[in-house]
Amino acid sequence: MREQLGLTVGQVAWAVGAFWGRPLHPGVVMAWEVGEALPDTDGVRALAAALWCEPADLVGEPRTLLQCRTLARLTLEQAAAEARMPRDRYAESEARGRWRGSPEQTAGMVAALRPPPAVYVAACGLTGRLRVTLREAVTSWWPNYLGPLGRIVPVRAADLERALDQLHRTYQRLDNLADAGHGQAPHDAELRAAAFLDRIDQHLWDALRGSTG
Structure with a gap:
């Protein structure tokens, strides 16, 4: 996408930094491109803005709860609220890739994140x-x-x-x-x-x- 837009790595790094409000080293963008590092939720949003595309264009089909939240454009706090779960407990579920919510919390998570069946089954340990x-x-x-x-x-x-x-x-x-x-x-x-x-x-x-x- 960067090459199609005729942008250099430095230009994308500048755009992402402008989105964040703080500078970003071009080496970080290069690491994202070659798969040596992965951007977090804010990084995906900033990168999508820099490349004039949607987060889904960068992520494809989500494979984790974090990617589902990114595509749903929800903050950690918003996702936790939708699941009616304390923020720290929700963050732990996302970090570990293992969902431990009650049936009501699970229903809230599914409604908010709309995870693909494969993500849901894996996260629930099934x-x-x-x-x-x-x-x-x-x-x-x-x-x-x-x-x-x-x-x-x-x-x-x-x-x-x-x-x-x-x-x-x-x-x-x-x-x-x-x-x-x-x-x-x-x-x-x-x-x-x-x-x-x-x-x-x-x-x-x-x-x-x-x-x-």
Whole structure:
């Protein structure tokens, strides 16, 4: 984005510093660009202003609660208030990437930050439970697992149904190929089926993105 605008690193550093009201060394901007350092929430906002873009253009799909808050344009205090949680406790949840709120606090956080399902599940420490339940679902009769999975993944039931049906069909094709005869092809299919199950949660996120547009 900087190069498309014809700006130097020094010019972007000056613009970010002007946004902050304090100088910023160009080396910090360069570290952001090459991935050696990451800007905090204020840094993302200032960088977006300097590059004439939205914070979402820099962050992409959020992967942490902090990135969700950045895209929601909320301060730490505002996010804590929306979650009805003391500021320090909310800040700790964000720093550790682990959410420990009550059901009411969780509802407030979700309404304010709108985290993608993957971020929500990871923050709530449910990734392991999700993987186990998904493996059982796609390797058996998946409709029996709609309830348990619906209590883990905060998406519409119709979207979850479509995603599970897609994952089940994909796994069954691989499993059927693995059971067909002998030789290298079935062996390769067996390996692909095992690899599919190893990344089953990632396949769910991909399928949900497709089902929700």
